[in-house]
Amino acid sequence: MRVSVEQVPLFLAPMAGVTDLAYRLLARECGADVTVTEFTAASGLTRKNTYSWLKVESDPREKPFIPQIFGGDIDEMAKTVEMLQDRADVIDINFGCPAPKVCRNDAGAALLRDPDRVVSMVRACIDVADIPITVKMRLGTGSGENTALEISKRLEHEGVNRICVHGRTLRQRYSGIADWEEIRQISESVSIPVVANGDVVDARSASSCLDLTGASGIMIGRGAIGNPTIFHEIKRDLGWTESSPPWEYEDKSVARKWCWDRYLELSDEVYGSQGGKNLKRHAVSFTKGLPGASAMRVKLHSMRDNKELGLEVSNYLEELAHPATLA
Ligand SMILES: Cc1cc2nc3c(=O)[nH]c(=O)nc-3n(C[C@H](O)[C@H](O)[C@H](O)COP(=O)(O)O)c2cc1C
16 A cells, blocks of 8 residues: 555545434544535525524534535525524535435536536525535536536636535446546646545545545545544554544454444433434444344344443444453
C-alpha cells in the first residue's frame, strides 16, 4: 500500500436511517473529520414537520454542523435555507438520491438530467444564504451524457463552496464500481474542493481513490456502517495520525465493543433511555459477519426493549473481545 498520499479530511457520508446524531458523534470520536445529516425534505422542513426537524438536530460537539436538504421546488429549497441557516454552519444540497419517490418529484439525482434547473436551484439557495452552500451529486442520470462535469463547473461559478461526487449514475443506484476516473476529471476542472465518494472501504482503497482522483477529501458511506473505526484505521494505516484511539488497544473486537458501548451512551444522551429509532439497525450492523451473528440477528429482531437489546449486543461483543471474561 502507498502511504505517501497527502492527508485530506475524511467525511462520514449522509445515510438515511444510519447517520443519526449519536452515530455522527461516534464517527467523529473514531476519526471522521466531517459529518453530514441524512437528507431531509425541504417540503417537511418548510411545513414545520416535527419529524423532519428532528433530523436536523445537532450538538455543540458536531462542528461544523451540515444538514443536507433535498427537494424539487426551487422556492421551497431557498425558503428552507433561510429557515435552517441560523442553526447550521454549512448547508448541503442533495442531487444524488436515486429513490423513485424522490426522483418522481424531480428532486435528488433526477435533477441531474436538467443542469439549468440544478444551477437555478443552487443559485436561489446561495442568494438567500449567509453560510456556505455545498452540493453532493452523482455522475448523471445514466441516460444520455453524464452531466456532473458541466454542472460542477457552473456551480463553481455560482459560488458553491465544495462538491462531493459519488462516482455512479442514478441508473446504477449502488451497482457496478464507482468511477473514480470521472471524479478526477471533475476535480481537475474546478478550483473548489471536490470530495470523492464511492467504494472506499479501507486504507488501501482510500489511498487508491486519492491517487486516482486527486480529490480534496474522501467520503465513506457503507464502509462505515457498523464500522465507525474505519476513520481511525485509514488515518493510522496511511500514517496520518500517531494518536491513540479512544479504545483500550488496537484490536478490531476491542474497538467494536468500545464503539457499541459509546453509541449506547451517546444515544442515551441524545434520545433518552430507549435510544434512537435506528438502534436495532445499528445493532444488526455491528454484529454482521461475526461468529453467531445470524442467531443474534434473529434474537435482536424479537426484542422490544432497546435497553435490553443494547445490553445483549454489548455482552455478545464483550465475549468476542475478551473471551475469558464471561466464562
Ligand atoms: C442506507 C443508505 C442511505 C443513504 N442516504 C443518503 C442520504 O440521505 N443522502 C445522500 O446524499 N446520500 C445517501 N446515501 C448515499 C451515500 O451517501 C453514498 O453516496 C453512497 O453510499 C456511496 O458511498 P459508499 O460506496 O462509500 O457507500 C445513502 C446510502 C446508503 C447505503
